[in-house]
Amino acid sequence: MDSSKEVSLEIFPYIRVYKDGTFDRLTGFEIAPPGLDPETRVESKDVLILPDTGISARIYRPSSASASAAKKLPLVIYFHGGAFIIASIADPKYHASLNAFVAESDIIVVSVDYRRVPEYPLPAAYDDSWAALQWIASGEARRESWLRDQADFDRLFLIGDSGGANMSHHLAMRLRGDVLGERVKLSGIGMIQPYFWGETPIGAEVADPGRKALVDSWWRFVCASDKGCDDPLINPFADGAPGVNGLACEKVLVIVSEKDILRDRGRLYYDKLAESGGAVAAEIMEIEGEDHVFQIFDPSCEKAKRLFKRMASFVNSDGDDHNKESAE
Structure with missing residues (x-):
């Protein structure tokens, strides 16, 4: 980080932008290599999936999968959070949390x-995630040995936290009206502390204008929209936005945290699903006493373990136990 240059903008806690146009990310830039995790016995490796844009992915599998290739496991496409500004597949915190999730879920x-923004303005992140889903549906993905031998492409889930949950929603909406939806059977989406927002405060946002303004600044930095925080990308229930009608999946799990300023947006998303009366089964879990993406910061804590167990149950269930709500 360069402290000698004049700052033009700081988006706390993510990025500092200087008047000469350069910037420093303030967090989320650490790197952890793939490989065998000695604690969880989960294996991982990096693969280039989109050569034209240089987009890669990190694939995880339980170590037992290599010894039992005949058993096909559910396939989860995961999108990390970071407000579209920070983090990566190599972020040590995300790497540790996905090791824990895979170990618990057998997936x-x-x-x-x-x-990410600012090098690549939105909708680049959405476009990359859509292209990754296209890759999953292609012959290229099936030529990747771990996926070919161990992944069940008919049990496909999109799961993400924060901004990644936001993208999971938009991908599931886009699938319904696209030819790709004829080739991809999406079993469900997992929305962990989803990053949705809006201009008009709701719930806890009303009593906390400081945090409301902070989250406003995040979105206005990453998305140059004249609709501000009512852009349909961040507010699926703004005027003219499609809401949740048309999700191309069988079920949705929404997980929110009690102290998270985004909590009420996640609950609203669940409520709208439950009210829609459509074919999508909705589940919600609220974690008491925790804040945004606490499970990324401490994947070994007991509440993180309960979160991973709930996601594991969601991915591995046969679809008979839905439309339920629980608080942990």
Whole structure:
């Protein structure tokens, strides 16, 4: 970080932009290599999936999968959070949390390294995530040995936290009206502390204008929209936005945290799903006493373990136990 240059903008806690146009990310730039995790016995490796844009993914599998290739495991496409500004598939915190999730769930995970703001303005992240889904549906993905031998492409889930959950929603909406939806059977989406927002405060946002203004600044930095925080990308229930009608999946799990300023947006998303009366089964889990993406910061804590267990149950269930709510 360069402290000698004049700062033009700081988006706390993510990025500092200087008047000469350069910037420093303030967090989320650490790197952890793939490989065998000695604690969870989960294996991982990096693969280039989109040569034209240089987009890669980190694939995770339980170590037992290599010894039992005949058993096909659910396939999860994971999108990390970071407000579209920070983090990557190699972030040590995300790497540790996905090791824990895979170990608990007995699944295959493809974590997508989409491009970030400000180098690549939105909708680059959404476009990369859509292209990753196209890659999953292509013959190229089936030529990747771990996926070919161990992934069940008919049990496909999109899961993300924060901004990654936001993208999971938009991908599931886009699939319904696209020819890709004829080739991709999406079993469900997992929305962990989803990053949705809006101009008009709701719930806890009303009593906390400081945090409301902070989250406003995040979105206005990454998305140059004249609709501000009512852009349909961040507010699926703004005027003219499609809401949740048309999700191309069988079920949705929304997980929110009690102290998270985004909590009420996640609950609203669940409520709208439950009210829609459509074919999508909705579940919600609220974690008491925790804030945004606490499970990324401490994946070994007991509440993180309960979160991973709930996601594992969601991915591995047969679809008979839905439309439920629980508080942990």
